[in-house]
Every structure is written in structure tokens, then in C-alpha cells.
Amino acid sequence: MTAIVEMRNIQKHFGHVIALAGVSFDIRPGECHCLLGDNGAGKSTFIKIMSGVYKPSDGEVLVEGTPTPFHSPRDAMAAGIATVYQDLAMIPLMSVSRNFWMGREPERGIWPFKTFDTSKADEITVTEMRKMGINLRGPDQAVGTLSGGERQTVAIARAVYFGAKVLILDEPTSALGVRQTANVLSTIDRVRKQGIGVVFITHNVRHALAVGDRFTVLNRGQTLGTAERGTVDAAALQDMMAGGQELALLESSLGGTI
Amino acid sequence: MTAIVEMRNIQKHFGHVIALAGVSFDIRPGECHCLLGDNGAGKSTFIKIMSGVYKPSDGEVLVEGTPTPFHSPRDAMAAGIATVYQDLAMIPLMSVSRNFWMGREPERGIWPFKTFDTSKADEITVTEMRKMGINLRGPDQAVGTLSGGERQTVAIARAVYFGAKVLILDEPTSALGVRQTANVLSTIDRVRKQGIGVVFITHNVRHALAVGDRFTVLNRGQTLGTAERGTVDAAALQDMMAGGQELALLESSLGGTI
Amino acid sequence: MTDVINGASKDERIKPVSPLRRALIRPELGGICGTILVFLLFAIVAGDSGMFAAEGVMNWTVVSAQFMVIAVGACLLMIAGEFDLSTGSMIGFSGVMMAILSVHLGVPLWLSIIATFVFCVFIGAVNGWLVIRTGLPSFIVTLAFLYILRGLTIWGSVYFTRQTIIGGVGEKAAGDWLAPLFGGKILTGLFSWMGEAGWIATFTRGNRAGQPVIDGVPMLVVWAIVLVVFGHWLLTRTKFGNWIFASGGDPLAARYVGVPVNRVKILMFMFSAFCACVFATCQVMEFGSAAADRGLLKEFEAIICVVIGGALLTGGYGSVIGAALGAIIFGVVQQGLFFANAESSLFRVFLGVILLTAVIMNTYIRRIITGER
Amino acid sequence: MTDVINGASKDERIKPVSPLRRALIRPELGGICGTILVFLLFAIVAGDSGMFAAEGVMNWTVVSAQFMVIAVGACLLMIAGEFDLSTGSMIGFSGVMMAILSVHLGVPLWLSIIATFVFCVFIGAVNGWLVIRTGLPSFIVTLAFLYILRGLTIWGSVYFTRQTIIGGVGEKAAGDWLAPLFGGKILTGLFSWMGEAGWIATFTRGNRAGQPVIDGVPMLVVWAIVLVVFGHWLLTRTKFGNWIFASGGDPLAARYVGVPVNRVKILMFMFSAFCACVFATCQVMEFGSAAADRGLLKEFEAIICVVIGGALLTGGYGSVIGAALGAIIFGVVQQGLFFANAESSLFRVFLGVILLTAVIMNTYIRRIITGER
Amino acid sequence: DGEKFVWISHGPDSDSWFNVIKNAIKVTNEQMHVETEYRNPPTGDLADMARIVQQSSAAGVDGIIVTIADYNVLEGPIKDAVAKGIPVVTVNSGTVEESQKLGALLHVGQPEYEAGLGAGKRAKEAGVKSFVCVNHYITNPASVERCRGFADGIGVELGNQMIDSGIDPSEVQNKVKAYLTANKDTGAILTLGPNSAEPSIRAVKEMGLDGDIYFGTFDLSSEISAAIKDGTINFAIDQQPFLQGSIPIQVLTNYVRYGVAPANSIFTGPGFVTKDNIALVESLAGQYR
Numbered sequence A, B: 001m002t003a004i005v006e007m008r009n010i011q012k013h014f015g016h017v018i019a020l021a022g023v024s025f026d027i028r029p030g031e032c033h034c035l036l037g038d039n040g041a042g043k044s045t046f047i048k049i050m051s052g053v054y055k056p057s058d059g060e061v062l063v064e065g066t067p068t069p070f071h072s073p074r075d076a077m078a079a080g081i082a083t084v085y086q087d088l089a090m091i092p093l094m095s096v097s098r099n100f101w102m103g104r105e106p107e108r109g110i111w112p113f114k115t116f117d118t119s120k121a122d123e124i125t126v127t128e129m130r131k132m133g134i135n136l137r138g139p140d141q142a143v144g145t146l147s148g149g150e151r152q153t154v155a156i157a158r159a160v161y162f163g164a165k166v167l168i169l170d171e172p173t174s175a176l177g178v179r180q181t182a183n184v185l186s187t188i189d190r191v192r193k194q195g196i197g198v199v200f201i202t203h204n205v206r207h208a209l210a211v212g213d214r215f216t217v218l219n220r221g222q223t224l225g226t227a228e229r230g231t232v233d234a235a236a237l238q239d240m241m242a243g244g245q246e247l248a249l250l251e252s253s254l255g256g257t258i
Numbered sequence C, D: 001m002t003d004v005i006n007g008a009s010k011d012e013r014i015k016p017v018s019p020l021r022r023a024l025i026r027p028e029l030g031g032i033c034g035t036i037l038v039f040l041l042f043a044i045v046a047g048d049s050g051m052f053a054a055e056g057v058m059n060w061t062v063v064s065a066q067f068m069v070i071a072v073g074a075c076l077l078m079i080a081g082e083f084d085l086s087t088g089s090m091i092g093f094s095g096v097m098m099a100i101l102s103v104h105l106g107v108p109l110w111l112s113i114i115a116t117f118v119f120c121v122f123i124g125a126v127n128g129w130l131v132i133r134t135g136l137p138s139f140i141v142t143l144a145f146l147y148i149l150r151g152l153t154i155w156g157s158v159y160f161t162r163q164t165i166i167g168g169v170g171e172k173a174a175g176d177w178l179a180p181l182f183g184g185k186i187l188t189g190l191f192s193w194m195g196e197a198g199w200i201a202t203f204t205r206g207n208r209a210g211q212p213v214i215d216g217v218p219m220l221v222v223w224a225i226v227l228v229v230f231g232h233w234l235l236t237r238t239k240f241g242n243w244i245f246a247s248g249g250d251p252l253a254a255r256y257v258g259v260p261v262n263r264v265k266i267l268m269f270m271f272s273a274f275c276a277c278v279f280a281t282c283q284v285m286e287f288g289s290a291a292a293d294r295g296l297l298k299e300f301e302a303i304i305c306v307v308i309g310g311a312l313l314t315g316g317y318g319s320v321i322g323a324a325l326g327a328i329i330f331g332v333v334q335q336g337l338f339f340a341n342a343e344s345s346l347f348r349v350f351l352g353v354i355l356l357t358a359v360i361m362n363t364y365i366r367r368i369i370t371g372e373r
Numbered sequence E: 001d002g003e004k005f006v007w008i009s010h011g012p013d014s015d016s017w018f019n020v021i022k023n024a025i026k027v028t029n030e031q032m033h034v035e036t037e038y039r040n041p042p043t044g045d046l047a048d049m050a051r052i053v054q055q056s057s058a059a060g061v062d063g064i065i066v067t068i069a070d071y072n073v074l075e076g077p078i079k080d081a082v083a084k085g086i087p088v089v090t091v092n093s094g095t096v097e098e099s100q101k102l103g104a105l106l107h108v109g110q111p112e113y114e115a116g117l118g119a120g121k122r123a124k125e126a127g128v129k130s131f132v133c134v135n136h137y138i139t140n141p142a143s144v145e146r147c148r149g150f151a152d153g154i155g156v157e158l159g160n161q162m163i164d165s166g167i168d169p170s171e172v173q174n175k176v177k178a179y180l181t182a183n184k185d186t187g188a189i190l191t192l193g194p195n196s197a198e199p200s201i202r203a204v205k206e207m208g209l210d211g212d213i214y215f216g217t218f219d220l221s222s223e224i225s226a227a228i229k230d231g232t233i234n235f236a237i238d239q240q241p242f243l244q245g246s247i248p249i250q251v252l253t254n255y256v257r258y259g260v261a262p263a264n265s266i267f268t269g270p271g272f273v274t275k276d277n278i279a280l281v282e283s284l285a286g287q288y289r
Ligand SMILES: Nc1ncnc2c1ncn2[C@@H]1O[C@H](COP(=O)(O)OP(=O)(O)OP(=O)(O)O)[C@@H](O)[C@H]1O
Pocket: A014, A017, A018, A019, A037, A038, A039, A040, A041, A042, A043, A044, A045, A046, A086, A203, B148, D373
């Protein structure tokens, strides 16, 4: 099975900060590929390149085998990549429904008088949110009044609703309680079954192991390789994330004093 | 040994969000007390109450046995509590030396002509930073040009330098590489040996176990109890943080599908 | 698993909030209350001064309509996260440009008007482009244009006409097909019928005796209504309106989901320039002359209307209806003080106080909407 | 373990940066380059017009000194993260208050001056307190005071004196002990000696032929120098200066480490009001009269000087020396255009263009300082 | 008794010249037992002024006194007021023809261009060939008219000889100095009111040019009359604002009460105040002169 999106040897520099030093990654239909890594490893930077927010300093992005440079988030969306960002990409002062449709508003009417089809938008928003287990007070409730978990769920519901061939979730579970986490994980499972590739970013190894098919670990801008499901366990992943042997070395150096 | 600072049944509400639902905690001289918890558990909120940034909605703060309400960060500092905040409390446009001394600038000269003793400030800054393993280009380098790890180290060096009876570190290792992490952990050890109580906040169980004497786990604004060193292992802590049995329940519910 | 899903909708960390309080809360609430208060106030202090007779109503309506025209532009721009200090200079500039072209360079009036609109909207685009490209605050960029445009206006009018006031546009307007769109009146038939029927007062003396005191609705008022309706429709009913909110609320987030933030902002700068041009053209057509000092300080007045109407100075929140109410408050207070015979210098004091109270009240309302932060 | 510590100082993710480029970079670099450019420009176009003779130098020095006085206040306030649109109105207000008190209510001049300073600094504190307490942007709060103070000024001067220009302060100043501190001249002896010795030019025409063209340094210039030196010292050499930077850079972070941010901001609002008062008092003492329209638009001019001088509109960054250079640029350009016989209305165009280029250049410099973000 | 009139000017709130008018209104109100309100656009925007005219006729006053700051702008509102049967007297700037076209009873005032022209002719007699016109209010049309008239009176092009001085006194003073330094052969100074005259007097004195340079100004103030006495200023054009404030009220009162009005317009200026006749005016300058 060929990859839907393949990233080859991606580098990214911010001024004199080297955030990514050559990372390769691919995602196939119907799989959940987990991207793991400690804080600051470069996970968010990496998927921002994948969704067209940043341009890579070096390296290639291939969509279904053809090199496809993304110039803007719209390009990535057009290529079927939907992203739920870590910083949520939600605007607190706007209503849930407006946030849900932001950038892809449904329209009604003929050209100069095309209007935002609010009734359709509201209806679908409420339905989709109910599917995700959130009962809204109303679709015009401001996102600012939602809890972190609810906001996260709006973002996921939005990405799921708009279909797409690849769904990227950047730490979707980090602000969630256990029940909402369960919900997100089972949503990932549901989405994957529809043949969509899911990129699931987290630094919680347990969440990753619960749904992942493959696991890629980033450490300080570099990839430490990709493992298949079943070939690694929680402890091994945790070790790779935290810098494995190096930390062991450290523990022995502290060992005498503690 | 009595606690230096004791927090009794602390509650904190932000509008209609209940961030802390009654948390008790204490810190004794010369120990490292780790505060663990998932994202959004309320760790940062809790230590902000401890350092006088927020006032608790309910509950008491006792310093060496006497109830001492803090009205501002200055009160907490006066009571000997130094804090390194998660969001760093560093001002990127200012120089390292100015950031280091911010709020406690050394002065020289007599009253109406008292000046900020820059040469002394610079000298001490450079020395202290070298002690922490950072060679500055110069003390007037802007903090904005430092890497995340270097910034974190400035903040820690500052807190350590200003002594204090309790040192609070809010996720000090989250933006650091392995080597800087080792450095921070051994600094914690060094500080503790001087009889200072250290509150070490993290969601990395391995870092906590490396230096902690006691472990308190927060989960969604509530404490799940405090464990002594040796009575818990990594897996147990990880389970408590992620919501233990609840997650087990979840896994079984997903189990059929994955 | 259904159990898990239903459970997710509840979060034990959220306290319940009274639904009644929520029902009342909307961005323009402050504007609505303010308008009612102001009308009550003047009904008491100036009720018998003719302020609420047909002619008086028309008087403050026209003034409010003026504010409304520029407030709509400023409002949409502010919601998109920027503001424009060059509005006032733009008003002076476009009037003088139009007058020089038509009166002194002999260009037909309709062509002068169109050329002026095109050029001013272009300058609006330059403003926007500079803000986007340099990443500078719009305060600085538009402040520069405040000076540049005013300087060019004075220099141009003195250079071409050796005067800072340029008359003679009235004669050019006669017979022009475009001019009535800005300077004409509508519903004249209706008003003369109402006058005959005794619905409104008529002139009792002089050479127009028998004619109604109001002979029609000036196009300025029509423009104000059209712009408010258009602005409100654009903002609340269209896709683009959603993009305006998004660009002002969080440009980065908006860009990530594919909203063309730069285009939205530049278009709003252009719209603001367009509104300034409408203001200037209506004024030039009505009075038949342009002057280099027109529009002085109008940028602040537009911003004040918008802010009184509940918009957030930092963007992402506000309402065109609110801005229109702000304009009505501004106009009624300004003219009402004349009707009430108050010392006119106290108008400014009054205005400052209204601004402060309105904004404090709006902040309180907004905190409730966004969940007390 | 030493190995671990040494290793920590290197981060393989940081690319090296040229140290040469760093050495050049300081906040006032833009101001310095701008000043040099402006002097070069006018040396070329107006070198033979007397602009750089003793008298010409004094001419633009006085104008620059005026700008400097208010720029210092605006600069410190802007670094502390706020700004003050009421400066201009405050200038008008304090002059009129002083004149009414002394000329019309018979209060001794020194007491009027002191009372005015106290009251104006108090209003500055009210400004600051409102900004802190309501959390509103300082734009809105000080805009309200722009209107309120100007309204009170006009109302007050008309109410008390039935005039908007109040003369007669000159007579009151004669014999007063405090007035010369604002209106006098120093070094008069030195200058007449220099004139006799032929060091500076003497009048060749008119009824003062033989006297030196400059008879002393006005106190306004002394005040400007004192305020710049004080501001620079305060900002760079004292504890409090560090707090100003911190309050503007990140108020939350500063508050967490114990900087009394609210106090710093309120004090800076007070200092800005104080500078406006110094400006007004020097002018009233020099000209012997106060007028209600003094200071119009001075708030923008102060902000422009500060921004040209490299400060960041959003706070936390800037330099008093830079602001002073900005004031010199402003003054030299304004006066230089007269010496160069340029069309004077083009001054505004020139100013706008200088503002834009200076700010763009400063942004570039700042990006380098803060690590390209 | 108790007729309500309005006196509508184009001066912004802070304009000092109209103070004499205000004082005249007050005095005349007491003399004639009427109520006259002084009104003006706060920022001097003529469009706002037109609104005030409309508003006054809406309020149904017994008479309107209005300056013709700009004929085009005020034409509509004034004609409407006249049509409504409200008697109108025009004052200050504007011409008699304009006044008649508007249907006003009469005009009381001083035509700006002609005043400037007269002053220019005077200067020409004194041998002046070049000048600088210090315009502190360049955006006001009447100010440019005065400078133009002066230039035409001397018989030279206006060109660069009008400077935009702003109202800040130090800036005015230094701009005048800069101009005089750069243009050493300047023969005359024309200032347009106390706002530009007072700093210019200081500039001239500081440069030692007092008495040497021909200096004319519009309007009076205590400082201007002092300068006339000491010879710095050669003449001040006095349009006797007190009369402009007072006569229209008297005319309107008599017209409303008894239906009588003067047949011709009344010129209150230009009257030239010089060293010879200064003693008469000096004591009241700024308040009633
Ligand atoms: N715009 C930027 N400019 C400069 N440096 C940046 C920028 N964005 C990210 N970085 C740096 O790049 C590195 C990787 O950041 P990134 O946000 O991708 O990490 P992450 O793996 O997502 O971490 P987290 O788990 O905290 O989300 C960090 O050192 C960060 O400071």
C-alpha cells in the first residue's frame, strides 16, 4: 500500500534555531501513525509543515507519490490534509458554529447575494457535536465559554466532519479528562476504519499504544526510527522519548548522591 | 520536622471553572516534594497560589505553622518562597542580567542618587550562569536570543541565587535536552542538601523518581494522595496521573475494536 | 460505549450559569441602553425646543448619518483587528481631489468622482499592504498617512487653486448623472404630499410658503442606511463576515484553517477608505465645495462611535448595528446640546464621559459573553 | 559531573551569529542614522541659508527642545507599555489653569505654578488608575481625557476670563521667584562676552546692531537637557528603570517576580503629565500668555518622536536618547524646510514618510536584537 | 421682549477673535432685552456649521445672524431659513452680493480679500516689494483670502510667501525667524491675528528688525497695540468685531419688533489702527475692540 503523504528528510530552521534536522515520515490509508516526542522535540513544527503552515527549509513533501509543495494551509487542505492544532485554532469570541465552519462556510443563494447558510451550519454543528458526546447550550454559544475539553472536541469534530484523507491530531488528549480521552481515542479508531490515515501526536505513551499502528519518535529535531505495533512496549518508547541511554548515564551520575 | 509551608484544603475557582477542588500539601526543609499531574490538572494554579499570584477561593496557607495569607508575590517572596514559573517569567527584550535581577536589583550610592549596580549585577549573573553550565556571550545579551533551555536555566539560577527556604520549580525540565535536564536535577539535589525545600512539578515520572522524596499526584483539581519515596514505582505513578482504573476501563472498552 | 459518550458531555469542573443573564447579553446591548438613555435625557431637557419636530429630527438624523457612514467602515476594520487613523485626512483628500479634477482640470464630474474613489480605495489598499508586509501596528502606518494625506491635500489645493476651499462643484453637478447619487434627495413626492396633508409642518412665510419644511431624504441618509444594512449583512450573514471576525479574533488560527487573513484585512482597509470617500462625496455634492480642512479628527469620532457601540479595540468582536447606535448617540448628543442651549465646549467633556462609561459597561458585558476572563 | 556541566553550555541546535553585526546594534541606531542623514540633507540643501550659523542653530534647537520635553515623558510611558493621547490637551489645560489662577484669581504666580503641577500630575494618576483598574487599553482612556481636558480648558477660560487667550502672565512673572526657572535664560554673560570677542555673529541690521545674535540659552532648552539626562539615567542606571522595562515587556511576568507593575505604570502616567506641564509652563512664561488651543496634536508628535527614536509601540523596548534624537530629527526637518524655502505644507508629507521609513528600519534592527522573530 | 436669536460663527471653540463678539452679544442682549445665543462648530468644520444653521431654523428662532464662511456650504441652509420666514443678517466674512443672493436683510462686516488688498496697497506705498504671510490657520479659507489680497495689493505673486505656521507659539516664532534668516531681503510681514502676530512680534524683536521691517496684522490684542505704540507694527486692520456682534442684534430686534431695517449693508472695517489713533482703542483691545 503506497503512502498518502510522504515527508522526505524535512529540515526547518527558525533564524538560528534548528527545529528539525532531517525527519522522514509517511502515512498510509487506514492506519494510525503516532508521532511521539518530549516537549520541544519538534512535533508541532513537523506537522505544521505537513499542513502547509510553514515551508520546510529543505526536504520534500509527496502526496500520493508526486512532490507537492504546499504554499498555504489551503493547499494542504486541498490535498486532503485536515489538522487539529495543539493551540486549537479556535477563536474564543466567536460562536461554536462559526468556529466549526471557519474557512469552509456553507453558502446559499446566488452570486452577489450568497449568504452564509447559518441554519444548515447550526444544524450540522449541533448534530456533529452530539455525535462527539457534547450537548451544546446552542450553536451560537461562544467558544470562550466552553471548557478546554469541549473546545478540543469541537476542533476534532470539525476535522472529522470535513473528511479528508489524512487527519492530523496534535496532542488532542492533552487537555482532556479520561472520559473525553476515551472518546477521542475511539473516534480515531472510527476514522481509521473509514480508510483515513490518522497522524496522532502525543507525549503520553499509554494513549499512543492504545490506538497506534506505527510509532515514530522525535528527539531534539531528529527521528529515532519508526516501530511497528507489537515490536515495542511502553517502557521502550518512554526511554526513546526521554533520550534513552543518555538518561541512564545521568541516573548513574546522580546515583551516588541520591 | 514541621513543614516550612503548609497548604490546607485549597480551592480555586475561575468564574465558573473549578480549577482546584480542595488540595492539601506541605513541604519540609531539605526535601524534594514532587507534584505530578496530567495537563490541566491544576498544578500551575496550585503553585501560583503558593507563591502569592492568586488568592485561594478557600483554604489556608501556613508558613512555619502560622496562617499567612499572601496578598502579592512580594509577600510570598518575603516568606522565603522563590518560584520558577512554567511560562518562565522572563522578558525576551531585556538582557540576561536585567532579567536575572528583575524585582531585586542591587543598588549603589546614597538615596536620591541610588543607581542599579550594573557591574556587580553583571558579574554575579555571569558567575551564576557559569555555575549552571551556561557561558553567556555577555551579560547584556537579550534573553530573546537564548534557547529555551538557556532561558530556563537563567530562571533557575535566579531562584537558586536568591536563596529562600522553599524553591518551586514548575516543569523546569519540559523544554530541556537530556544534558540540561541532568543539570537541573543535580541542582535540585544540591539545593536540597542546603536544607531548602524543593517543590518539583513535572509530568515526567522518570524525572520525578530520580530526585523526589515524596510524590503528590493531582488529577482534575483533586489530590490522589501523597506517597513516600520507595513506596511507589513509575508504573503506579503513571497510572494515578492518567486516571488509573478509569483508563483501564477505557482500554477494555476499546479492546474489542483494536 | 454509549455510556462513555453521554458522560463526556458533562464536566464536573464547570459551575452552572443563569440562562436568563445569557439571554440579555449581546454586543450592542450597551449601544441600545445608551441610545434609550440619551433620547430620554434630551426629551426632558430639550423636549420643547423643536428637537423632536420633523425638522429637528432631520437635523440630528443627518449628523448621525454622517458619523454612521464612517463608523461602518471603521467598525468592520476594527473587527478585522486593525484601525485607521487616516480616515479624516482621507475625507479632506478625496473631496479636494474631486473638486480639483472637475473644477480646475475640466474632467467631467462623474469621471472625477470615479477616479477619486478608485485612487482613495487604492490608498486604503496601500495602507493595508504596508501593515501586512511590515508587520507594524496599524496605529503607526495610518498615522503616517494621516500626515501624508493632509499635507498633500493642502499642498494640492493651494498649488492648483491658490485657495484652500474650492467652490464651483455645484455648477458642475447640474446635469451630471452620477452627482445626484450623492447629493440628491429621495422621496420628495412623499414629503410634499405629507406637507399638503398636514402631516408635517410647512413653511408659513417667505417665498416657499406652503412647501413642507422637509422636502426629501438626503442621499447621505440613504447611503448611511445602505452601508449599515450592507455591513450588518456582510458581517453576520456571509462567509466573508465570518472571515472578518476570524481575522481579528486570532489571525494565526484563522490562517491555519485557510482563511485568507491578509486579503480580508486589506479589503477592510479599502472598505474604510471607500466609506471615507462616500462621506466626502456626499458633503461635496451637498455643499458644492471642497475644503482642505474637512474631516479633521473624524478618525477619532469614527473610532469612538464604534467603541461606544460595543466593538473591541483589539479586534474580533463587535457589531455594525452597535456602531450605528454609537453614531446615533454621538449625533444626538452633539446636536441635542445645541438644542438644549448648553455651552458647546462642554460637549467634549460630555463626550469623554460617555465614552468612558460606555466602554466600561461594554467590557463588563463582553466578559460575561466570553466566560469571565 | 564537570563534564555534564561544561557540555550543557553548547546546544547543537543553535547556529552561530556574526559578533560584528551584534556590536553595531542598539535601540537608538535608527535615530543616530536618521539624525546624521537629516543633517547631511539640510547641509546640502540649506547650508548657505544661515541654518547652521549660531542663530539658525538656536532656532531649531528651541523647537527640538520643545519636542524633547514631551517626548521624554511619552518615551518612558511607552516603554512601560502604555501611551497617552491626552498630552496635547494637558498642555492647553495646564497653561490656562496657571493663567486663570494667577491673573484672574490673584493667586501668586509661584503658587499657581505649583498648584497646576500638582493638579495635572494628579490627573495623570487618574488616567493611570483608570487604565489599571478597568483593564481598558490606554488608547480609549486617554482619548476620553483628550476630549474632557480640552473641553474643560475652553469652558474654563471662557467662563473665567471671557477670552480664550489669557494674557498678563508676563507682568505677574516679574519679580516672581519661580517664574525664571521656566521662562528665563542662562549663560547670558557668556554669550555677550562671546559676541564681543567675535566668537559668534552680531546683529548687522536693525536697532540691535552690535549685540550678539544669541543672548542666552532659554530655560526650555535646559529643561529638555535635564529631562533627557534624568530619563536616560532613570531608565538605564536605576532599579526603577529596570522595572519600567519589565512592566512594558511582560506585565504578568514582572508582577510574578515582585515588580510593582501598577505603581510603575501610574507613576509613568504622572511623569508624562509632568512633562506636559513643563512644556506648558515654559511656553506660558516665555510668551506671557496662555491659550486654550495650545498643544493641539502634540500627543501625536510626541509619539512620533519616540517611535522614530526606536521605541516599540507595544512597550518594553526603547531609549530616551533615541526619543531625544527623534525630537531633533522632527525639529530639524520642520525648521529646515523653512530654511530651504520648501513649500511648508509639504512638511506633513515629509514627516509621514520619515516616520514610515524610520519605523521600518527600527523594526529590522529590533528583529536582530531579539533573535529574528 | 425676549426674542430669541442665534449668532452663528465659523470659529472653533478655541478661537480668540470671536470672544469680542461674545462680549458684544452679552452687552447687546442686556441693552435690547433679547436672548441671543452664540453658536459655533466645535472644530471649525464648516459642514458642522451648516448643520447648526439648519438646527436653528428647526428650533424656530426669531432671527439668525450668520457669517458667510463659505457661500457654497451655507447657501442651502440659509436659503431654507429665509424661506421659512426667519429674518437673517449676515456678518463678518462674505460679500454684500452674496448676502443679497441669500436673501438676507443686510450684511455687517468686512470682506476678507478687500481687507487684504487694502493692506497690500498701504504696504506698496511704503515701498514694500516682498513679504511673508504668517498663516496660523491655513486650512481656513478666509485666511488664504487675506494673504492673496495682500499679495495682489503689492502686485506680486503669492507663491511661497505664505507659510503654514501652525498655532504653537514657539513654533510660529521660530518658523518666522527661519524664514527671515533664509530670506534676508523680506520687506514685510503680514500676520492674520493674535495667534500669529504675538510670536511674530517676538521674532522680529529678537532679530532686531523691529521698525526695520514693515509689519501689518489683522485684529487687535493688548500685545498688538503695545507693538503698534513702540513702532514694531505699522498698522493693524481692525474690523471692529464689537460692531459685528452688536449691530445685527439691534437690526434684528428692530426688524422683528417694528419692521424697520437699514437699507444698506454696513461695513465695520477695514479700519486701520496705527500709532496715531492707537490711544483710542488701546484700553479696550481684546474685550470690546
Ligand atoms: N516560530 C518559531 N521561531 C523560533 N523557534 C521556534 C518557532 N517555533 C518553534 N520553535 C522552536 O522549535 C523547537 C520545536 O518546537 P515544537 O513546538 O515543534 O515542539 P513540540 O515537539 O511540538 O513540543 P510540545 O510537546 O511542547 O508541543 C523548539 O525548540 C521551539 O522553541
